[in-house]
Structures are given as structure tokens and as C-alpha cells.
Amino acid sequence: MFKYIKNDLPASIVVFFVALPLCLGIALASGAPLFSGLIAGIIGGILVGSISGSKIGVSGPAAGLAAVVLTAIGTxxxxxxxxxSVVLGGFIQLIFGFLKAGIIGYYFPSSVIKGMLTGIGIIIILKQxxxxxxxxxxxxxxxxxxxxxxxxxxSEIINTINNISLGSTLIGVIGLGILLLWSSILSxxxxxxxxxxxPLVAVVAGIIYFFVTASNSKFGISASHLVNVPVPDNLDSFIGQFSFPNFSAITNPDIWVIAFTIALVASLETLLCVEATDKLDPHKNVTPTNRELLAQGTGNIISGLIGGLPITQVIVxxxxxxxxxxxxxxSAIIHGFFLLISVILIPTLLNKIPLSVLAAILLTxxxxxxKPALFKKMYELGWKQFIPFTVTVLGIVFIDLLYGIGLGLLVGIIVILMKSYQNSHFLHIEDKSNGKHKIKMTLAEEVTFFNKGAILKELDSLPRDTFLEINLMTTRYLDHDIIEILDDFTFKAKERNIDIKLxxxxxxxxxxxxxIEFFELRPKSSISLS
Structure with a gap:
């Protein structure tokens, strides 16, 4: 586990600075105690990171569940x-893992996964x-x-124009300059x-800037623009930040509905993130998805038991x-320990970090x-890739993550149906022979009910006095719906003087x-011709 520590330790520091504001912000957006976001980040890093089979995935509280949590707390x-509900949702995820439901993640088109990554990148930039x-x-x-x-x-960006903080902007620009200089030259x-x-240098510069300008009303940074980690007065107040589930409410049907909602949404977000991170991974590691569900379920059980938010693997x-x-x-495990140690030992120092510096890190x-080059690459791949990609991006930016992915998947399915409709058969028309057009229809390797419309259209458009050869030599699977169409056509063929050769x-x-008699089929069945 320590083979790549020289890579993992620096990476864990960056992940720590990205995770810290997100853990606090997601808790605030969820209407939950701020400390609950930190608990989820710590459990997601240390526990889930240890159990997971992912080498580069990082888990923690998920922005996609914030609206669910906010509504659920009130309900x-x-x-x-x-x-x-969080604890029960974790147990449901364990069941998903044992049932090997992780395979669902492999059924999302590559164009949708790339659209998800791009959409999240754009929304991060806009939100920061x-x-x-x-x-x-x-x-x-x-x-x-x-x-x-x-x-x-x-509208939030427009409102920013009249609410710019000079000190925050200045250190944000300095932090961004450090990041660009580091990545393009110094590294x-x-x-x-x-x-x-x-990112570590940028954060240190931000803390120094805060102390240097603390007494300057023009260039100083107010407390509202700094990280806000809860600071306990003593051990008792630290322990008092933990919350514990009220299991006497377990008979409430709404508890179970929300538990299933958490399990489904958290599992889907995790599987999508696994697919996306595996694509981003330059070393092309493959994450075992069922094991990931087991890890996430375990993490949610423990997080719920000690007052944490629901956990998923998160792409940011x-x-x-x-x-x-x-x-x-x-790197994921160490970042979890950094979160734990920092909130115990140095919460006051953390509260001196300007949010604008962390925003600069997230902007990069x-x-x-x-990257703009990805749009060009997807466009060059053709409309079948570009349209689902674009719809996913727009859905994520203008609605939210799951809606965007759902819309992209829907468009991807429509594209598949269109191509399936078009590619069900191949027609070869020869010159007239003995006064009849000779037409050869070669069916595809697999022909399903999706192809009914295209085949029916071609058969109905055949002219009278035609010789039709239907070739099934390369067809391995023929749906009964198609056989019924061919069977019905035999009656029409006699009326239009069409000879058929199968x-x-x-x-x-x-x-x-x-x-139907030729294939000796019963109704509502299909046939394998391999």
C-alpha cells in the first residue's frame, strides 16, 4: 500500500483542500450540522477507501444528495x-452488492460518461x-x-458583480497564479x-495573506469569506458534535422510502463515478463495482451511526x-486522516483559509x-456521439447531475434505436430476370422487435412481379415478431405475384x-439460428 507513497502523499493534500470546503458546503446546503459533512468525508476517506477496490476513487458526502437530505430532514x-434512513440505506447497498447489481454501471454509453465529466467540470467553474x-x-x-x-x-454570477470583495479577489488571483506557475513550469x-x-503553497499563501491584512479594512478578508470548521472548546464539546440515530422511528414508512431513495441515488452516483474515474485513470485500472457497493454500504452504515451524511464516490x-x-x-485514506487530524488539532488554523483560494484550486x-479540445474531439466522432454528450452536459449545467445523465442516456437509447432501425437488413437489387426484379434481403446478425418498422416498410414497398430472396445465413438471433411479419407477408406476396426464396x-x-411452420415455433417465442 505504500509503494506509491511519493505520489499518494502530495495527491492526498490536494484532495484534502478540495474536500474540506465541499464537506462543509454540502452539509450547509443539506440543512444538516456542519460537522456531519466532515464525518462523511472522514469515513469516506479512511473506511470506504480501505474497503474499496478502487485505486483512485475518493468518497465523501455527495452534492447530488443534498436536495434529498434537505427534504428528508423536514419530512x-x-x-x-x-x-x-442513512443506516438502512447502507444495508440496502450491501444487498445490492451481494446481488451483483454493480454491473449496471457498465450500461452507460461512453458519450454520456464523457458528458458527465465535462458537465461537472463546467458546473464547478460556474459555481466557483x-x-x-x-x-x-x-x-x-x-x-x-x-x-x-x-x-x-x-444569476449568482451576475450578483457577484456588485458584491466583489477586493481582498478575496486579490488572494484568489495570487493563488490561481501560483497553481498555474506550479503546473506549467515549476513542476x-x-x-x-x-x-x-x-495547492498547498496557494493555501499557505492565503493564510499568510489573511494575517498580514487582518487590520486592513480595504484589502482584509472578513470571516464570512473564510473556511468555517466547527471549533470545540474541549473534549466534551467535540464529542457533543456527534449525532446518533433515533431507531424508535424505524416503524415510520417514510424512513424506509427515504432509505431506498438514498440507496438507489448513492449507488447510481457511485457506479457512474467509478466508470468515469476508470476512464480518467491514466493507468487504466478497473474498479470491481460490486465490491464498491459493499464498501459504500459499509461506509453509510457507520456514517449514519455517528451522525454523518450519506456517502458516495464523488468525481470532483x-x-x-x-x-x-x-x-x-x-491517497484517499490519507486525505481522510488529514480531515480527522485537522478538525481535532487545528480547526482554528483551518478557519483562516480564504474560500477564494480553495475556489482557485477547484477552478483548475x-x-x-x-477542456475545449474535448468538444472538438466529440464533434469529430460524429453526431451519434456528440448529441448524447451535449445533452448530458446541458442537462447537468441547467438542471442537475442525475437529470443530465438521465437525459443523455435517453438520447443515447434513441440513437441506438434509430441505428438499429436502419441496420436491420441490407437490400441488393439486381436487374430484371425473366420479367421480374430480383431483390436480395440479407438480415443482420441479430434482428429484434426494434427492427420491425424498417423491415415492414421495405417489404410493403416491394413492387409487383418481384423475386425476393431472404438470406438468413449470417443471422444468429431472429425475434418472433420478425417471423410474424415475414409470415404475414407470404399472403401479401401471393396477391402481388412476388416469389420468395428463403x-x-x-x-x-x-x-x-x-x-412460423418452417421454424417450428410457438407464438411469442424467438429463435437462435447459430
Missing amino acids: LGGYENFLV IPHFFGYDADPEGDFAFFQVDGENTF KKGKIFQLVQG RSSANIQSGGRSKM VGYKLA VSKRGIIENPSSF
Whole structure:
């Protein structure tokens, strides 16, 4: 596990600085105690990271569940009641894992997964612009288009124009300059610049800037523009930040409905993130998806038991890990320990970090996910790839993550149906022979009910006095719906003086009276011709 520690340690620092504001912001957007987001981040890093089979995935509280949590807390009458749903949701995820439901993640088209990564990159950039300029009305981690503060993504940016904080903007620009200098020049100059990551230097610069300008009313940074980690007075107050589930509410049907909702949404987000991170991984590791569901379920059980938010694998932290050179699960585990140690030992120091510096770090993460060159590449791949990709991006930016993915998947399915409709058969028309057109129809390798419309259209358009050869030699699977169409056509063919020759691995037959009888099929069945 320590083989790649020289890669994992610097990466874990970057992931820590990305995760810290998101853990707090997602808790705030969820209407939950701030400490609950940190608990989920710690459990997601240490526990889930240890159990998971993913080498570069990072887990923690998910922005996609913030709206669910916010509604659920109100519906269930309190946070302690909601925690029961989190625990039950974890057990349901364990069941999903044992039932090997992880295979679902492999059924999402590549264009949709790439659209998800790009859409998240764009939304990160758009959401961080206000924080970069010191306007923090909307909490970090609120990635939905319609925000918890009543604004939307673009109106929030417009509002920023009249609410720019000079001090936050200045250190944000300095931090961004450090990050760009580090990644483009200094990282190539020596090993010290690879070991000490640019985000760490930017954060240290931000803390120094805060102390230097603390008494300056023009260039100083107010507390509202800084990280806000809960600071306990003593051990008792620290322990008092933990919440525990009220299991006496387990008989409430709403508890179970929300538990299933958490399990389904968290599992889907995790599987999509696994697919996406495996695509981003330069070393092309393959994550065992069923094991991942078991790890996430275990994490949610423990998180719920001690007052944490629901956990999923999350693409923002995972992509930051990959971009920073993380090689093994140690980077995720170490980042969890950093969260734990820092909230215990140095919460006051953490509260001196300007949010604009962390926004600069997230801006670089977002840009690397949504590079303009990717749009050109997807366009060059053709409309079958570009349209689902674009719809996914727009859905994520203008609605939210799951809606965007759902719309992209729907468009991808429509594209598949269209191509299936078009590619069900091949027609070869020859010159007239003995006064009849000779037409050869070769059916595809697999012909299903999706192809009914295309085949029926071709058969109905055949002219009178035609010789039709239907070739099934390469067909391995023929749906009964298609056989019924061919069977019905035998009656029409006699009326239009169309002769039929059927060529298949089962034999050759001239003018079959019944296709169903030829294949000796019962109704509502299909046939394998291989």
C-alpha cells in the first residue's frame, strides 16, 4: 500500500483542500450540522477507501444528495430520525452488492460518461466564480442549477458583480497564479516541486495573506469569506458534535422510502463515478463495482451511526486525485486522516483559509475536466456521439447531475434505436430476370422487435412481379415478431405475384406457405439460428 507513497502523499493534500470546503458546503446546503459533512468525508476517506477496490476513487458526502437530505430532514421531523434512513440505506447497498447489481454501471454509453465529466467540470467553474471573487451567498457543494439561496447558477454570477470583495479577489488571483506557475513550469524543474504541490503553497499563501491584512479594512478578508470548521472548546464539546440515530422511528414508512431513495441515488452516483474515474485513470485500472457497493454500504452504515451524511464516490475529489498523480487507495485514506487530524488539532488554523483560494484550486480541477479540445474531439466522432454528450452536459449545467445523465442516456437509447432501425437488413437489387426484379434481403446478425418498422416498410414497398430472396445465413438471433411479419407477408406476396426464396442454415425453401411452420415455433417465442 505504500509503494506509491511519493505520489499518494502530495495527491492526498490536494484532495484534502478540495474536500474540506465541499464537506462543509454540502452539509450547509443539506440543512444538516456542519460537522456531519466532515464525518462523511472522514469515513469516506479512511473506511470506504480501505474497503474499496478502487485505486483512485475518493468518497465523501455527495452534492447530488443534498436536495434529498434537505427534504428528508423536514419530512422525518429531525436529523436523528434521518440518520436511521442513512443506516438502512447502507444495508440496502450491501444487498445490492451481494446481488451483483454493480454491473449496471457498465450500461452507460461512453458519450454520456464523457458528458458527465465535462458537465461537472463546467458546473464547478460556474459555481466557483462567485467564491473566487468573495461572494459566498450560496454554500460550496450546491451544484444544482436552482440554488438553496433562491438564485440560479447564472444569476449568482451576475450578483457577484456588485458584491466583489477586493481582498478575496486579490488572494484568489495570487493563488490561481501560483497553481498555474506550479503546473506549467515549476513542476518540471525539480522533484521538490512535485513533492510539494501547488495547492498547498496557494493555501499557505492565503493564510499568510489573511494575517498580514487582518487590520486592513480595504484589502482584509472578513470571516464570512473564510473556511468555517466547527471549533470545540474541549473534549466534551467535540464529542457533543456527534449525532446518533433515533431507531424508535424505524416503524415510520417514510424512513424506509427515504432509505431506498438514498440507496438507489448513492449507488447510481457511485457506479457512474467509478466508470468515469476508470476512464480518467491514466493507468487504466478497473474498479470491481460490486465490491464498491459493499464498501459504500459499509461506509453509510457507520456514517449514519455517528451522525454523518450519506456517502458516495464523488468525481470532483476523484478527478483532483488523478490530476495530482494519485496512484493507489492510500491517497484517499490519507486525505481522510488529514480531515480527522485537522478538525481535532487545528480547526482554528483551518478557519483562516480564504474560500477564494480553495475556489482557485477547484477552478483548475474544473478546467481539466472540461477542456475545449474535448468538444472538438466529440464533434469529430460524429453526431451519434456528440448529441448524447451535449445533452448530458446541458442537462447537468441547467438542471442537475442525475437529470443530465438521465437525459443523455435517453438520447443515447434513441440513437441506438434509430441505428438499429436502419441496420436491420441490407437490400441488393439486381436487374430484371425473366420479367421480374430480383431483390436480395440479407438480415443482420441479430434482428429484434426494434427492427420491425424498417423491415415492414421495405417489404410493403416491394413492387409487383418481384423475386425476393431472404438470406438468413449470417443471422444468429431472429425475434418472433420478425417471423410474424415475414409470415404475414407470404399472403401479401401471393396477391402481388412476388416469389420468395428463403435461405438459412436450416435449409432453402421456395415460396414458404408459413414462416412460423418452417421454424417450428410457438407464438411469442424467438429463435437462435447459430
